[in-house]
Amino acid sequence: MKLTESPPPPEDAAVAKLILESDPKSLAQTLSNxxxxxxxxxxxxxLKRLWNHGPKALQFFKHLDRHPTYIHSTSAFEHAIDIAARLREYNTAWALVGRMRSLRCGPTPKTFAILAERYATGGxxxxxxxxxxxxxxxxCHQDLNSFNTILDVLCKTKRVEMAYNLFKTFKGRFKCDSVSYNIMANGWCLIKRTPMALQVLKEMVERGIMPTMVTYNTLLKGYFRCGQLNEAWEFFLEMKKRxxxxxxxxxxxxxxGFGVAGEVKRSKRVFDAMVKEGLVPSVATYNALIQVLCKKDSVQNALLVFEEMVGKGYVPNLTTxxxxxxxxxxxxxxxxxxxxMKRMEEHGCKPSVQTYNVLIRYYCDDGELEKGFELFEKMGNGTCLPNLDTYNILIxxxxxxxxxEDLVxxxxxxxxxxxxxxxPRKFTFNRVLNGLVLTxxxxxxxxxxxxxxxxxRILRNVKL
Structure with missing residues (x-):
C-alpha cells in the first residue's frame, strides 16, 4: 500500500520559512535564487506570517520595495507601517508613509488609524x-469615520477623558452620529463609569439621534462590568418594556455577564429563555456559555455543551x-x-499564538519544560511565530x-x-542578568x- 504524501506547504509559508532561516546579509540573494x-x-x-518577527518582516518588505517589476500594494505598506510602529520605529513608519505618497498609493484613513492606535497603545x-x-x-482629509476611529482608539486604550474632550470639541464639525455616541458610551463603560455612559445616552436622545441596539447592549455590558447585576437585570427589563x-x-x-459573576444557574436560564423565545444562539453565545462553565462550573459540563454545539451543526471557531x-x-x-489543538487543526482551524501560549504555560507550570519547548520549536518553523508573552512564559x-544551564x-x-x-521589560533584563551572574x-x-x-534600556540593579 502506497503511503499518500502530505501536501506541500502553502507558498506564503514556504517563503516565510525561507526568510526566517536565511542570513539577513544574504536574504536578497536567497530570494532572487x-x-x-x-x-x-x-x-x-x-507579512502576516512574519508578524511576530518584525525585523525580518521589514527586511523582506524593503527588499521587494527595490524589486525591478513588483510594486507594493497599499495594504502591504499598511502592514509594514503597523509592524514598524509596533517596534516603536516611528521614523521608519513615517518614511513608509512618505514612500506611499511618492508612489501615489496612499496614505489612506486606515494608515492613520494604524499609526494612531500604535501611538496610543505605546502610551x-x-x-x-x-x-x-x-x-x-x-x-488625507478628516471625516466622520476617521473622527470615530480616533475616538475608538483613545477609548480602547482607556484615555476616555481625552476622547470625550475631543468629542465635545469636534462633534458639531463632524456631525456626530449614533456610532460616535456608542463609542463614547462604551469608553465610559470600559473604565466602569456607567453614570457617564448614561449621560451620553441622554445627550444622544436630546440631539434627536435614536439609540441603537448597540447602544443598549453597550450599557448592559457596562453594568455587568461594574458587577451591578441587579441594575443590569432592571435595564434588560426596561429594554423589553420599551x-x-x-x-x-x-x-x-x-x-x-451572569456567568462571570458566578451566577451559573442564572446564566443557563437566560440561555434557555433565549432559545424558548425563538432566538437562535450564535457561536459567540455558545462560546460565552462554555467559558462560563469552564471558569465557574466544571470543564466536563463545558465539553458537553461543546459537543452539543457541534452536534447541532455549529462550527467552533478559534475562540471556542x-x-x-x-x-x-x-x-x-x-x-x-x-x-x-490537534482536533482544531484537523478541522481547518489554525491554532493561534494564544493557543500555544496556554499549553506552553501549563506545561511549564507543571514542570514539563521539555514538552513546553517542543511546542515552542513547532512555533518557530513559521507556522505561528512566538510573541512577547511566549518568551516571558519560557524565561x-x-x-x-x-x-x-537553564539560566543560559x-x-x-x-x-x-x-x-x-x-x-523586554527592565525586570526581565535584570532577572536574567542577575541569574546568570549568580550561577x-x-x-x-x-x-x-x-x-x-x-x-x-538603562539597568540600575545589576552588579557585574
Whole structure:
C-alpha cells in the first residue's frame, strides 16, 4: 500500500520559512535564487506570517520595495507601517508613509488609524491625536469615520477623558452620529463609569439621534462590568418594556455577564429563555456559555455543551477551541488540551499564538519544560511565530529549577526575543542578568548587557 504524501506547504509559508532561516546579509540573494511570482496577496500573507518577527518582516518588505517589476500594494505598506510602529520605529513608519505618497498609493484613513492606535497603545495618546489632526497635511482629509476611529482608539486604550474632550470639541464639525455616541458610551463603560455612559445616552436622545441596539447592549455590558447585576437585570427589563428588538448579542452579554459573576444557574436560564423565545444562539453565545462553565462550573459540563454545539451543526471557531483548551489545562488535563489543538487543526482551524501560549504555560507550570519547548520549536518553523508573552512564559520557567544551564537558556531566549523586535521589560533584563551572574555565567551576562545598551534600556540593579 502506497503511503499518500502530505501536501506541500502553502507558498506564503514556504517563503516565510525561507526568510526566517536565511542570513539577513544574504536574504536578497536567497530570494532572487527562487522563482517566486510576487503578488499583493502573497506578500500580504508572508507579512502576516512574519508578524511576530518584525525585523525580518521589514527586511523582506524593503527588499521587494527595490524589486525591478513588483510594486507594493497599499495594504502591504499598511502592514509594514503597523509592524514598524509596533517596534516603536516611528521614523521608519513615517518614511513608509512618505514612500506611499511618492508612489501615489496612499496614505489612506486606515494608515492613520494604524499609526494612531500604535501611538496610543505605546502610551503616546497625545501623539495619536496629533496623527488625526495632521491627516490633511499628508493629503488625507478628516471625516466622520476617521473622527470615530480616533475616538475608538483613545477609548480602547482607556484615555476616555481625552476622547470625550475631543468629542465635545469636534462633534458639531463632524456631525456626530449614533456610532460616535456608542463609542463614547462604551469608553465610559470600559473604565466602569456607567453614570457617564448614561449621560451620553441622554445627550444622544436630546440631539434627536435614536439609540441603537448597540447602544443598549453597550450599557448592559457596562453594568455587568461594574458587577451591578441587579441594575443590569432592571435595564434588560426596561429594554423589553420599551419593545426593543432584543437580539442575540443582548442574550450573549447576559449569559456571559451572569456567568462571570458566578451566577451559573442564572446564566443557563437566560440561555434557555433565549432559545424558548425563538432566538437562535450564535457561536459567540455558545462560546460565552462554555467559558462560563469552564471558569465557574466544571470543564466536563463545558465539553458537553461543546459537543452539543457541534452536534447541532455549529462550527467552533478559534475562540471556542481556545476557551476549551484553557479550561482543560486549568483542570489539569493538559494532554487532552493538546488533543483538542490537534482536533482544531484537523478541522481547518489554525491554532493561534494564544493557543500555544496556554499549553506552553501549563506545561511549564507543571514542570514539563521539555514538552513546553517542543511546542515552542513547532512555533518557530513559521507556522505561528512566538510573541512577547511566549518568551516571558519560557524565561520565567527557566528560573524554577535554579540550574546554571537553564539560566543560559533564559539568556539565549532573551537575545532571540530582542532579535525578533520585542523589547523586554527592565525586570526581565535584570532577572536574567542577575541569574546568570549568580550561577557563574558572568561572561554571558556581559554579552547580554552589551546587547541591552543597544536596546536603549538603562539597568540600575545589576552588579557585574
Amino acid at each position: 527562487h522563482s517566486f511570482r510576487w503578488t499583493p496577496n502573497l506578500v500580504n500573507n508572508v 503616546k495618546a497625545h501623539r495619536a491625536v496629533k496623527v488625526f489632526l495632521s491627516m490633511h497635511e499628508h493629503g 419593545k426593543c428588538e432584543i437580539d442575540v448579542v443582548t442574550y450573549t452579554t447576559m449569559v456571559h 477551541y481556545n476557551v476549551v483548551i484553557r479550561g482543560l489545562c486549568h483542570s489539569g488535563e493538559i494532554e487532552k488540551g493538546l488533543e483538542f 520565567s520557567a527557566m528560573f524554577v529549577r535554579k540550574k546554571s 537558556v533564559a539568556g539565549k531566549l532573551l537575545i532571540e526575543m530582542v532579535g525578533r523586535g520585542f523589547l 557563574g555565567n558572568r561572561e554571558f551576562a556581559n554579552d547580554i548587557l552589551r546587547m541591552q545598551s543597544r536596546c536603549g
